[in-house]
Amino acid sequence: xxxxxxxxxxxxxxxxxxxxxxxxxxxxxxxxxxxxxxxxxxxxxxxxxxxxxxxxxxxxxxxxxxxxxxxxxxxxxxxxxxx
Amino acid sequence: xxxxxxxxxxxxxxxxxxxxxxxxxxxxxxxxxxxxxxxxxxxxxxxxxxxxxxxxxxxxxxxxxxxxxxxxxxxxxxxxxxxxxxxxxxxxxxxxxxxxxxxxxxxxxxxxxxxxxxxxxxxxxxxxxxxxxxxxxxxxxxxxxxxxxxxxxxxxxxxxxxxxxxxxxxxxxxxxxxxxxxxxxxxxxxxxxxxxxxxxxxxxxxxxxxxxxxxxxxxxxxxxxxxxxxxxxxxxxxxxxxxxxxxxxxxxxxxxxxxxxxxxxxxxxxxxxxxxxxxxxxxxxxxxxxxxxxxxxxxxxxxxxxxxxxxxxxxxxxxxxxxxxxxxxxxxxxxxxxxxxxxxxxxxxxxxxxxxxxxxxxxxxxxxxxxxxxxxxxxxxxxxxxxxxxxxxxxxxxxxxxxxxxxxxxxxxxxxxxxxxxxxxxxxxxxxxxxxxxxxxxxxxxxxxxxxxxxxxxxxxxxxxxxxxxxxxxxxxxxxxxxxxxxxxxxxxxxxxxxxxxxxxxxxxxxxxxxxxxxxxxxxxxxxxxxxxxxxxxxxxxxxxxxxxxxxxxxxxxxxxxxxxxxxxxxxxxxxxxxxxxxxxxxxxxxxxxxxxxx
Numbered sequence: 001x002x003x004x005x006x007x008x009x010x011x012x013x014x015x016x017x018x019x020x021x022x023x024x025x026x027x028x029x030x031x032x033x034x035x036x037x038x039x040x041x042x043x044x045x046x047x048x049x050x051x052x053x054x055x056x057x058x059x060x061x062x063x064x065x066x067x068x069x070x071x072x073x074x075x076x077x078x079x080x081x082x083x
Numbered sequence: 084x085x086x087x088x089x090x091x092x093x094x095x096x097x098x099x100x101x102x103x104x105x106x107x108x109x110x111x112x113x114x115x116x117x118x119x120x121x122x123x124x125x126x127x128x129x130x131x132x133x134x135x136x137x138x139x140x141x142x143x144x145x146x147x148x149x150x151x152x153x154x155x156x157x158x159x160x161x162x163x164x165x166x167x168x169x170x171x172x173x174x175x176x177x178x179x180x181x182x183x184x185x186x187x188x189x190x191x192x193x194x195x196x197x198x199x200x201x202x203x204x205x206x207x208x209x210x211x212x213x214x215x216x217x218x219x220x221x222x223x224x225x226x227x228x229x230x231x232x233x234x235x236x237x238x239x240x241x242x243x244x245x246x247x248x249x250x251x252x253x254x255x256x257x258x259x260x261x262x263x264x265x266x267x268x269x270x271x272x273x274x275x276x277x278x279x280x281x282x283x284x285x286x287x288x289x290x291x292x293x294x295x296x297x298x299x300x301x302x303x304x305x306x307x308x309x310x311x312x313x314x315x316x317x318x319x320x321x322x323x324x325x326x327x328x329x330x331x332x333x334x335x336x337x338x339x340x341x342x343x344x345x346x347x348x349x350x351x352x353x354x355x356x357x358x359x360x361x362x363x364x365x366x367x368x369x370x371x372x373x374x375x376x377x378x379x380x381x382x383x384x385x386x387x388x389x390x391x392x393x394x395x396x397x398x399x400x401x402x403x404x405x406x407x408x409x410x411x412x413x414x415x416x417x418x419x420x421x422x423x424x425x426x427x428x429x430x431x432x433x434x435x436x437x438x439x440x441x442x443x444x445x446x447x448x449x450x451x452x453x454x455x456x457x458x459x460x461x462x463x464x465x466x467x468x469x470x471x472x473x474x475x476x477x478x479x480x481x482x483x484x485x486x487x488x489x490x491x492x493x494x495x496x497x498x499x500x501x502x503x504x505x506x507x508x509x510x511x512x513x514x515x516x517x518x519x520x521x522x523x524x525x526x527x528x529x530x531x532x533x534x535x536x537x538x539x540x541x542x543x544x545x546x547x548x549x550x551x552x553x554x555x556x557x558x559x560x561x562x563x564x565x566x567x568x569x570x571x572x573x574x575x576x577x578x579x580x581x582x583x584x585x586x587x588x589x590x591x592x593x594x595x596x597x598x599x600x601x602x603x604x605x606x607x608x609x610x611x612x613x614x615x616x617x618x619x620x621x622x623x624x625x626x627x628x629x630x631x632x633x634x635x636x637x638x639x640x641x642x643x644x645x646x647x648x649x650x651x652x653x654x655x656x657x658x659x660x661x662x663x664x665x666x667x668x669x670x671x672x673x674x675x676x677x678x679x680x681x682x
Contacts (some may be wrong), residue, residue, distance in 0.1 A: 018275045018305070019275075021673075048342060049283075050283075050344055052347060054347070056350040060351050060417060078350070081350065082335065082350065
């Protein structure tokens, strides 16, 4: 199983930072599992938020992940839209 | 319609509250119990919103004009639309925000209703909720009672909870999962004052436990609307997220309420290409606003697919709704954008509809729910139709521009759902603030404006046809579990006045017309004439009802029996024929005949 950490930031329309959320994406047997990292009183907790067996393309089609790098790159490219 | 009751107590409770338990025959007016079926009063039955049963607790609002309140005045176990009237004709204010209830569920079998009852066959839960927005705080308050015995209803117990979930949530409970016993919800999460920010999925756990149900969520995304599409593979809920800032970005999520995780099913982010009569691309007018899709229906060419329409305007700002197909065997979606929209002769959209180009436009504002575009589909006499509506919660905004108040209806080609032909349009007399369908077929429609509710029926030839109008500022309109239509206005007392618009033998409208108009001309001597009296239900069908007609002025009298001249007469109308009432014209001068529905 391989893993990549991804940070999603949300800004308002004036560009001010609204929130920053850290995720860890795990790739295993062709599928992504995405977990949100919550830091509660200094203790890190992982909460699963997404199970993703395919990547979604902008035209509405789906494709299987080629490998872990393909999966992580896709997630990073769409993190602001789907996470 | 008839005014049933004017609430007289300055207490913070719903004006009407229907017990959602199917075996219960109780409905409560400001806590006092009546039979749901025929409105007989119970001498010693009330409802308590106090969890301990030792005192009085607020829940909802008797006074519908409470700042922040978006409901809480009419809690029925069926579809209800609440309307704010706190300010008038002042745009860009959160107090205009719309009740999204009419649009949240695209599944015709799942209704958004304020009062709900869930059971797994052993346990049970009665849930009532309402929404409260004050611009920075967004709450969903709820009343919940669990463990009702077969002999009990809500007048027999104290609620387990009377509280709310957090300060940023607008929650719409959908259904109980048979697998997990969770209640799956659509959840708006108004972070940083974003009106349109939505969760990817959310569930209520502990629904059948005496402790409060937890609202557990996946994560939120700003600048989107969310609708429940239906239940897909493994009975999991599917949600449509639609960008507020444009018409081209859509995402579909599958929500696994067992693990509280989602899977992205399909995304669309590319501008459509030109196709059909659509120019493709992205619109340049209208700004940011939520756009809500129609109910789903079986695709005419493939029973394995479900279809629905989602408002989209092309680069020429012409309405060419996406026709989206849901493959229910794979939970994948196909967006069809090569839509053809045909108008009569040389007409174009501009002859029938005008885009709101004046309202404030932003995604990160707390008034982002003040207006929307909504298209809805229905079938009449075997033909499918699609009606486009432009709603604005401020009221008054579109009053001076008729075509901004216009609801445009298209007929759908029977074998090609991408072929739309203009059918008709109706101009609402004043700015439509929100709507409520009055039947499951969606062919009877209430349009709520600042001072009047208009009820339309769809006619296959004429389109939406006005059946009647009710000159009240209604804060809520909806149906109960018997599908009877109720509404609430404020009245001079201010604590909610309840109307039954149709049901219990009460018609929606009554007509009184001369049998022969010329017979009402005074000839110098008393002469006979007659009026035809008819009562109509919400479908426009003639119905039997008891009404009173009254004549004012000194020129005309009604005839009671064979010859008694009276000014007031009780008349029983017929479901099959005009009811003829004899009249005597006794003098010159104007006369006016009014009708009242007897309750």
